[in-house]
Amino acid sequence: MEAMLYIHVPFCRSRCIYCDFYSTTHGAAHRAAYVEALCREMEQRAEEIGHTPLRSVYFGGGTPSQLSPAELERILNVVSRCYSLTSATELTLEANPDDVTPQTAAAWAAMGFGRVSLGVQTFSDPLLRLLRRRHDSRQACAAVETLHRCGISNLSVDLIYGLPQQSLPLFRADLRQALSLPVTHLSAYCLMVSSGTPLARAVAEGRLRPADEDLVLAHYKALVEATRSQGFEHYEVSNFSRPGYASRHNTGYWDGTLYLGFGPGAHSYAPPRSASEADGAGWGTRRANDADLTAYLRADGCPSFSEETLTKEAAFNETVFTALRTRAGLPLAPLTARFGRPWVDSLLREAEPHLRDGRLSLRAGCLALTAEAVMVSDTVMADLMRAE
Numbered sequence: 001m002e003a004m005l006y007i008h009v010p011f012c013r014s015r016c017i018y019c020d021f022y023s024t025t026h027g028a029a030h031r032a033a034y035v036e037a038l039c040r041e042m043e044q045r046a047e048e049i050g051h052t053p054l055r056s057v058y059f060g061g062g063t064p065s066q067l068s069p070a071e072l073e074r075i076l077n078v079v080s081r082c083y084s085l086t087s088a089t090e091l092t093l094e095a096n097p098d099d100v101t102p103q104t105a106a107a108w109a110a111m112g113f114g115r116v117s118l119g120v121q122t123f124s125d126p127l128l129r130l131l132r133r134r135h136d137s138r139q140a141c142a143a144v145e146t147l148h149r150c151g152i153s154n155l156s157v158d159l160i161y162g163l164p165q166q167s168l169p170l171f172r173a174d175l176r177q178a179l180s181l182p183v184t185h186l187s188a189y190c191l192m193v194s195s196g197t198p199l200a201r202a203v204a205e206g207r208l209r210p211a212d213e214d215l216v217l218a219h220y221k222a223l224v225e226a227t228r229s230q231g232f233e234h235y236e237v238s239n240f241s242r243p244g245y246a247s248r249h250n251t252g253y254w255d256g257t258l259y260l261g262f263g264p265g266a267h268s269y270a271p272p273r274s275a276s277e278a279d280g281a282g283w284g285t286r287r288a289n290d291a292d293l294t295a296y297l298r299a300d301g302c303p304s305f306s307e308e309t310l311t312k313e314a315a316f317n318e319t320v321f322t323a324l325r326t327r328a329g330l331p332l333a334p335l336t337a338r339f340g341r342p343w344v345d346s347l348l349r350e351a352e353p354h355l356r357d358g359r360l361s362l363r364a365g366c367l368a369l370t371a372e373a374v375m376v377s378d379t380v381m382a383d384l385m386r387a388e
């Protein structure tokens with residue numbers, strides 16, 4: 001058994017127009033207090049996983065690269081003192097290109113970050129300005145080269161497609177540029193218009209119009225073709241990697257690995273320890289720390305949180321949903337062992353029309369989305385879910 005840690009760093013220098021992640025732009029004065037509160041939380045919760053070896057430690061945000069090397073080192077010291085790091089533990093830092101300098105990159109490499117996930121989003125300067133990103137395309141390219149030169153060779157770049165004013169040639173240029181850099185991993189997400197964001201207001205007022213469905217589909221096809229032609233494996237709907245470089249952390253979310261999330265707004269998950277626990281005490285638990293930095297600082301390592309015990313239906317739906325997003329698909333034998341034959345038979349009955357029409361395939365005991373169906377995956381998956 002393995003476990004994962006997620007550390008939420010809730011600071012950003014400014015807000016991007018599409019973002020609904022929990023972060024604050026007024027946090028600089030609170031950074032030192034946040035680091036201390038975070039370290040306290042990590043110390044106090046270590047007993048939740050005992051000596052379970054860590055598969056991964058992931059610093060996400062917000063903007064983790066806003067922390068100084070000394071602050072990151074302080075956090076990593078607590079991780080290595082209280083948890084079981086191994087030589088195989090994947091250590092990832094999310095970074096914004098404007099925070100990457102030869103000094104920060106060298107410091108991150110020296111403290112053991114083997115993987116950096118860089119929030120590039122697009123290489124088009126007008127689109128970067130539209131999104132209110134702080135970097136330009138020249139800085140994004142320079143950041144990748146700098147990290148690589150400093151010895152961080154496992155580099156991921158995030159892109160967004162379906163943006164307002166993002167033509168197909170513009171997105172193809174993004175892909176060409178990303179894949180010409182020394183990167184091992186690409187995550188590409190379709191733009192979501194989340195309520196409450198400046199983007200949602202601009203769309204509602206008619207000032208911006210996201211790409212229409214046909215253009216989004218063309219973007220996605222271009223993405224799949226470009227990554228394939230460069231030897232990347234398409235291992236999850238939105239994730240592509242060179243062979244051997246699939247994110248161990250992301251993969252853990254999809255295969256039900258236990259994880260502890262620290263910091264305001266961070267989520268944790270504990271699977272049931274045994275079949276008998278699943279029968280008696282629920283099908284795993286999810287916990288979410290309250291997304292409130294001020295309250296987090298006051299709580300001195302014991303933040304308020306909400307917790308949910310999963311029902312069998314919720315656990316089944318999550319298993320089906322996450323597995324179908326992966327290239328490997330949903331293996332039916334373990335699903336049957338876990339949830340019973342009648343539920344799997346019922347799933348296969350619902351899958352039948354999609355198998356017939358080529359949206360799903362069933363090979364070697366695995367149910368998988370076909371490449372053509374990825375853009376309608378929500379509809380297919382909705383048919384396979386059980387009522388909760």
Ligand code: SF4
Pocket residue numbers: 011012014015016019020021023061062063096119
């Ligand atoms: S830098 Fe990242 S977390 Fe911060 S506002 Fe932009 S997208 Fe959101």
